[in-house]
Amino acid sequence: MLFSAHNVGGGYGAIHIVKDVSFDLDTGETLAVLGRNGMGKTTLLRTLVGLADRFAGEVRVDERPQPPRNPRAFARLGITYVPDDRGVFARLTVAENIRLARLSAYAKSELDVYQLFPALEELADQPAGTLSGGQQQQLAIARALATGPRLLIVDELSQGLQPSIVQDLTQALLTATHESGLALILVDQNPELAMRICQRVIVMQRGEVVAAGTTTELGAGANFLDLLVV
Ligand SMILES: Nc1ncnc2c1ncn2[C@@H]1O[C@H](COP(=O)(O)OP(=O)(O)OP(=O)(O)O)[C@@H](O)[C@H]1O
């Protein structure tokens, strides 16, 4: 198994937010994490990759338990996290951002990120800070893919972006997961989009998983949308 969470609890210091989350993810598998605002999706991702405090449970990579609060360990194992604020280097150009990602790569990526996002090639010499939100998100995903990850974890792929950009991002993730065996954990406010990209879903409510299954199973369930609509 590439990545697994076993009864994970996490939060910030004494504030416990996420409780008892378990799932497995193998090479090429894709998981959407859905839930309304403030239900703990970001905290779960941050706990999984060692950026928030894990107070219970275990996270394993290649069946090996990982220490909490050690994000570098995950990067070294080929697990790349794209935060909801995208985390590009604003003062560096697009090309420099991508080159840096390649320098710290887990593996040489088979994917040509400029082919996935042709718009970035035209913007190569521009500082990332001058890009639009959509272009920055393309760059954030391009950077992440340039690290040659085995597992990509993306918080809020489509929020606030125009449909044509969302379409490009979706296509890039579908290509990466289908053609290079990339595993993916995706948080998005748009359940239709997340379920178009992912095979499986967990739904969070107040820090706990309240529904889990394949996209087809859950999408057909009568109560599914009630868990997601405000
Ligand atoms: N650094 C922090 N310290 C303490 N509490 C926090 C911190 N960050 C988030 N929280 C709280 O944790 C809970 C879950 O927040 P989280 O950001 O994980 O939810 P989310 O599902 O990602 O929400 P959104 O859809 O708005 O992104 C919220 O009640 C939030 O106020």
Ligand SMILES: [Mg+2]
């Ligand atoms: Mg969030």
